[in-house]
Amino acid sequence: MEAIEHMMSNLELDDVKCNVCFHVNREPFIFVRCGHTICAGCGGRWLASCTYCPMCRTQVKEVEIHHEMKAKAEEYLRRHPEQESQHDIRYEQNMHEMVFWSIQQRKQPGDEDVVFFGPQPIMPPHFCPAEAADYYESVRIHNIRQRLDVLRDRIGEQTTLVQQQYREEMFNRMFYQNEVSYRDEDHEWQMIHGRGLVRVPRSTNRNYCPLRFRRSHSS
Numbered sequence: 606m607e608a609i610e611h612m613m614s615n616l617e618l619d620d621v622k623c624n625v626c627f628h629v630n631r632e633p634f635i636f637v638r639c640g641h642t643i644c645a646g647c648g649g650r651w652l653a654s655c656t657y658c659p660m661c662r663t664q665v666k667e668v669e670i671h672h673e674m675k676a677k678a679e680e681y682l683r684r685h686p687e688q689e690s691q692h693d694i695r696y697e698q699n700m701h702e703m704v705f706w707s708i709q710q711r712k713q714p715g716d717e718d719v720v721f722f723g724p725q726p727i728m729p730p731h732f733c734p735a736e737a738a739d740y741y742e743s744v745r746i747h748n749i750r751q752r753l754d755v756l757r758d759r760i761g762e763q764t765t766l767v768q769q770q771y772r773e774e775m776f777n778r779m780f781y782q783n784e785v786s787y788r789d790e791d792h793e794w795q796m797i798h799g800r801g802l803v804r805v806p807r808s809t810n811r812n813y814c815p816l817r818f819r820r821s822h823s824s
Contacts, residue, residue: 618688621678622652623647626661629682632698633674637667644675646698649705656718667721692766699763703756706749714742723748 623630623644634648635641641660643651648668656665682689690698712719726744728737 610620616677616681616684618681618685621674621681625651628694629688630674631678631682631690631784633671633678634668635671635674636663636665637669638665639663642671645670645702646697647700647701649698652720653701653705655710656720665720667725692763692770694761696760696767699756699759702759703753706753706756710746710749710753714738720747721748722752757795799808 618629621629623633624641625643625647628644630642630644632645633642634645636658639658639661641658643659651659652665652668657663658665706722709720709722722745726741728740732740763782
């Protein structure tokens with residue numbers, strides 16, 4: 606017990622960071638075949654286009670949450686709260702993972718890029734091969750749907766926090782940094798594929814005329 610406490614108290618950032626984005630890996634994915642870990646957001650973004658491990662190129666067939674590393678990351682953040690990722694980064698990571706599992710939910714059992722989430726199910730000994738395959742697929746879909754429910758709840762909670770964070774950043778830029786060129790009416794919320802709700806300049810909207818907008822708001 607003392608050895609575990611000593612290890613937890615001496616954690617460094619290198620012990621708990623994601624090998625892709627270098628943020629604290631508070632939701633670590635472990636690729637069961639090769640044993641490499643990355644955060645769930647980077648895993649979802651990577652696996653959505655390529656089902657190979659980004660570090661050793663082993664094909665990814667099974668993904669689990671690395672509970673030991675998750676406990677280490679939570680303990681590290683408890684001792685070093687300044688290393689916590691901002692709300693918009695966590696929101697974007699959850700969106701990447703949600704997109705990936707939404708794609709996996711529509712995969713067929715014979716597809717080469719099917720990924721199983723969670724521990725492997727124990728097959729009843731009396732199942733024939735066809736029954737075992739159906740049972741395996743039903744468990745895979747059930748686990749994915751449970752994960753999607755968790756992600757939807759997180760995204761729903763984080764949306765308000767992201768909006769509040771952006772409002773605070775806008776206030777700081779306008780009043781503390783004197784960036785008068787940054788105007789709230791020049792930005793809008795848009796749903797960006799793969800990223801979710803993102804604040805972007807209105808100039809990217811084809812139906813928006815900046816001069817007409819400013820005139821209507823200047824009167």
